[in-house]
Amino acid sequence: MDLKVENGCIQEDNGLGWGKSLPVKSVLEIVRNDSQSVPERYIQEHKDRPLVSETLPASPEIPIIDFSLLAKxxxxxxxxxxxxxxxxxFFQITNDGVVxxxxxxxxxxxxxFFALPLEEKKKxxxxxxxxxxxxxxxxVSEQQKLDWCDIMALMTLPPESRNFKFWPHTFTRFQVGGAVEVYSTQVQKVAEEINANLSLLMGMDRDxxxxxxxxxxxxxRMNYYPPCSRxxxxxxxxPHSDGGxxxxxxxxxEIIGLQIRHKEEWIPVKPIPNSLxxxxxxxxxxxxxxxxxxxxHRAITNEKKERISVTAFAFVDDELEIGPLDSMVDDLHRPRMYQKI
Structure with missing residues (x-):
């Protein structure tokens, strides 16, 4: 993929960009037109369907990290x-410093944004x-099962990577200095502090x-999960893992949606208000x-209520080659598990 930065936006040369994704109907519009039916393309195979018991809070619960203590x-x-x-x-972060x-x-x-008329969102x-x-x-195909979710994805950092044709310019909250940029900047600071602590744990300096x-x-990635009758x-x-x-x-x-695979079971992650x-x-x-x-990990839906979440992915430079650090490899006790990519 070849990218050029012009006027503060990414401009793509001929190629596949960030990956092929075929257009599909808005799930929200499907629900608005018929709230009781579930189209066949959204019905998962039996082995992949969530069990009713998995939609309830359960123990064990994922660890909780006090960010304020880490930062000190x-x-x-x-x-x-x-x-x-x-x-x-996985872990939940409290006292993360984000107001x-x-x-x-x-x-x-x-x-x-998701409450906008469909024709406005399609811009x-x-x-x-x-x-x-x-x-x-x-x-990627007309046959694959679809997720019960509409999304809005924006490259936010560094600023020169933003492609403003995808930013809802009529919304002050999506404009420079608005809610999206403020949130993006603050969660990036949280990620940087976590990276600094992980660096120390890996035997390096903070940077x-x-x-x-x-x-x-x-x-x-802003996710909107409409209610689903089934x-x-x-x-x-x-189910997926994150590449970054x-x-x-x-x-x-208020609504539990995230589940993580732990010891071959799907564990619901009970939200802690105002935390990450x-x-x-x-x-x-x-x-x-x-x-x-x-x-x-994966996300499930709710029969009665819509659910919103916001995911901030931090990922490395596309052109970098990465592999296990030499300090993390021991031929006798911990051989190299990954090739360089």
Whole structure:
């Protein structure tokens, strides 16, 4: 993929861009037209359907990390981060330094966008060879099962990577200095502090991962899950792991939707109001030679209520070659698990 930066926006040369995704109907519009039916393309195979018991809060619960202690250099909290990354690959962050008002404004911006008329949202629709904008990502065939979710994806950092043709310019909350940019900047600071602590745990100085990553990029994916009359038949997002470095998720405070695979079971992640969920991505798992885990996860739907979430993906420079660090490899006790990619 060849990219050029012109006028502060990414311009793509001929090619597939960020990946092919075929256009599909808006799930919200499907529900508005017929709230009781579920089209066949959204009905999962029996083995992939969520069980009713999986939609309820259950123990064990994922670890909780106090970000304020990490930022102060607390050794005990850093050891908790190490254990959470090894055993779970997921953890909730409290006292993350992001002002509650920023979180609420971000959620309001997302809700307001998806409440727009369909024709207005289609102005920002994904191109067939891109994954930015409004639509549903990773649709590669007419036969594949679809997720019960509409999304809006924007490249947010660094600023010169933004493609403003996908930004709803009539919304002040999506303009420069608005809710989206403020939220994007603040969660990136959280990611940087977590990376600094992971660097120390990996035997480097605080800037170790930062140097290895090159110029970190951030993509915001805003997810809208309409209510579904048969939540036992569909998935909001199909099982996957994240290819980047770290992922930060702003959940709905009231509705459980995220599930992670832990010890061969799907564990619901009960939201903690005004907090973030973070998980290890594939890039960090490779660098640390599998000591930390990039865990498979998915989202389920709710029969009565809509659900909104915002995912911030931090990922490494596209042109970098990465592989296990030499300090993480021991031919006798921990052989190299990954090739360089």
């Amino acid at each position: 250099g607390d050794g005990d909290e850093r050891r908790k981060l190490d254990l959470a990354s090894k055993e779970w690959g 509650d008002e920023v979180l609420h404004k971000m959620k309001s911006a997302v809700a307001a 920002y629709a994904m191109a067939e060879n891109d994954l930015h904008g409004y639509g549903q990502a990773y649709v 170790g991962l930062k140097r290895l990553h090159g110029k970190l990029k951030q993509l915001l 939540p036992d038949l569909v998935l909001g997002i199909s 470095s770290l992922t930060l998720l702003l959940q709905d405070d 969920v973070m998980n290890i991505g594939n890039a960090v798992e490779i660098l640390i030679n599998g000591m930390y885990r990039s865990i498979e």
